[in-house]
Amino acid sequence: MYAITKEVYFCYGHRLMNHPGKCRHLHGHSVKAAVTITRKELDAQDMVCDFADVRECVEEYVQRFLDHNFLLHRDDPIIPLLEQNNERFLALQEHPTAEVLARMIYRHVQSRGFPVDQVVLWETASANACYRED
Numbered sequence: 001m002y003a004i005t006k007e008v009y010f011c012y013g014h015r016l017m018n019h020p021g022k023c024r025h026l027h028g029h030s031v032k033a034a035v036t037i038t039r040k041e042l043d044a045q046d047m048v049c050d051f052a053d054v055r056e057c058v059e060e061y062v063q064r065f066l067d068h069n070f071l072l073h074r075d076d077p078i079i080p081l082l083e084q085n086n087e088r089f090l091a092l093q094e095h096p097t098a099e100v101l102a103r104m105i106y107r108h109v110q111s112r113g114f115p116v117d118q119v120v121l122w123e124t125a126s127a128n129a130c131y132r133e134d
């Protein structure tokens with residue numbers, strides 16, 4: 001089995017509704033998403049796949065939906081205020097945790113035909129969430 005991992009960096013703001021700690025307040029993160037692709041056999045170029053192709057796939061999604069965006073649960077009461085001020089935001093059906101973001105990126109990469117193994121989202125230098133399907 002061969003595996004390659006491509007890292008993509010981006011920023012977002014969010015808050016976690018009903019969180020008992022400080023994550024319930026508006027705040028932001030500069031994160032790293034590490035996307036791992038696996039194959040049993042190498043392609044004609046003796047690669048799992050081209051790093052640039054993985055980067056392009058992830059960047060396309062990140063730039064469109066996540067980078068410099070404000071990620072909120074759809075029931076967050078701050079949404080009308082953001083709308084009134086023409087602020088960018090993305091309302092999710094779930095809480096915008098690192099776990100949920102890792103799964104969103106995973107599903108996008110998978111939908112583009114890459115044999116994605118896992119996505120690890122580093123929310124801080126010491127904390128990450130991983131999504132994979134077994």
Ligand SMILES: [Zn+2]
Pocket residue numbers: 014023027028029
């Ligand atoms: Zn946070």
